[in-house]
Amino acid sequence: MTWNWQQPDWPNFSWDAPRLQKAEALFLEGVGIAIGVSRHLDEADRSSLEIELMSHEAIDTSAIEGETLDRDSVQSSIRRHLGLAGDQRRVKPAEAGIAEMMVDLYERVAEPLDRATLDRWHRHVVNGRTDLADIGRYRSGGDPMQIVSGPIHRPKIHFEAPPAARVEEEMVGFLTWIERSRPGGSTPITPLTRAGLAHIWFESIHPYEDGNGRIGRAISEKLLAQGLHTPIVTGMASTLLAHRKAYYAALERAHGALEITDWLLWFAAKAIEAQRRTLRQVEFVLAKARVMEGLRGKLNDRQERAMLRMFAAGPDGFVGGLSAANYMTITGAPTATTTRDLAALVGLGGLVRTGEQKGTRYWLPIETAPIGSVEIADLA
The missing domain is CATH 1.10.3290.10 (Fido-like domain)
Known part of the structure; x- marks a missing residue:
């Protein structure tokens, strides 16, 4: 060639x-x-x-x-x-x-x-x-x-x-x-x-x-x-x-x-x-600021650490959502404390819960539309 x-x-x-x-x-x-x-x-x-x-x-x-x-x-x-x-x-x-x-x-x-x-x-x-x-x-x-x-x-x-x-x-x-x-x-x-x-x-x-x-x-x-x-x-x-x-x-x-x-x-x-x-x-950073402002003074150190870790994952967030096991790894909290912390975060509007029992997952209350692939045909 x-x-x-x-x-x-x-x-x-x-x-x-x-x-x-x-x-x-x-x-x-x-x-x-x-x-x-x-x-x-x-x-x-x-x-x-x-x-x-x-x-x-x-x-x-x-x-x-x-x-x-x-x-x-x-x-x-x-x-x-x-x-x-x-x-x-x-x-x-x-x-x-x-x-x-x-x-x-x-x-x-x-x-x-x-x-x-x-x-x-x-x-x-x-x-x-x-x-x-x-x-x-x-x-x-x-x-x-x-x-x-x-x-x-x-x-x-x-x-x-x-x-x-x-x-x-x-x-x-x-x-x-x-x-x-x-x-x-x-x-x-x-x-x-x-x-x-x-x-x-x-x-x-x-x-x-x-x-x-x-x-x-x-x-x-x-x-x-x-x-x-x-x-x-x-x-x-x-x-x-x-x-x-x-x-x-x-x-x-x-x-x-x-x-x-x-x-x-x-x-x-x-x-x-x-x-x-x-x-x-x-836009995600702006949404983060709004959420964290709404939670100001309402979180303990563990909850704040977990929230910041979730935000650090970016708009795509945790793959598969945050589980109780993830929360325990991030914060070092025992099982009972984890259950209380996560329930409180949901009640405060800091997280959204989906699923039940082992399938329970937690998500940030932010909707971000996926970015579709831009192709040459789109530029014609």
């Missing part, structure tokens, strides 16, 4: 801009809604939401690569990097590194994307790794950089990147385009198109020995935010994780061509879906 970087016109990507107009309009409309809803958040809730979004992105962008991180450790590390109070738990290098990259991304979102930023992100992403030759710098190895699956005797090559000797020059061209295409640059490009193009271009160069996927998704997040008058977190990683197989397939198809309209449409659909997920998270 001939890869896009092997074609004569590389890196002159092309696309059908009119086909992306509806997607760009929907994205900007969603930004306006998110800004309007976010104005109702107080400072504490806004800070809590930012930490939640950053931790979800950190965990999910790593999960796309098959790496499972501890949620509480990631949140603790993010809080520490933001200078906020938190527990003093020991955090493993992987959790600490991706947390630091997320804080760096969102605190410096308006700053230009340059080589120093990318190298810094790479050091964060591979924090604690001892198996890599090139950390915080472009790859230098002589072997081909390939993405391969299948058995050793019959591997399937999904992609092969340019040789290491070409990476420096390729990245100069990429970063020059990033600067020119920004709002106010010499050749500005609309947010979705710029972010989608940057993602496939960066992944095609694959400049680092490892961590390119996480860095590429961080680039997309940064560029989406830069394209808005008021930067809003889109939260792409969680949606891409939900569509991981389709995501990899879309990338693989795009690696073989310079005409990337289909890729940009797919990326745009998932960005809009991600935006809707984030908006649901904002």
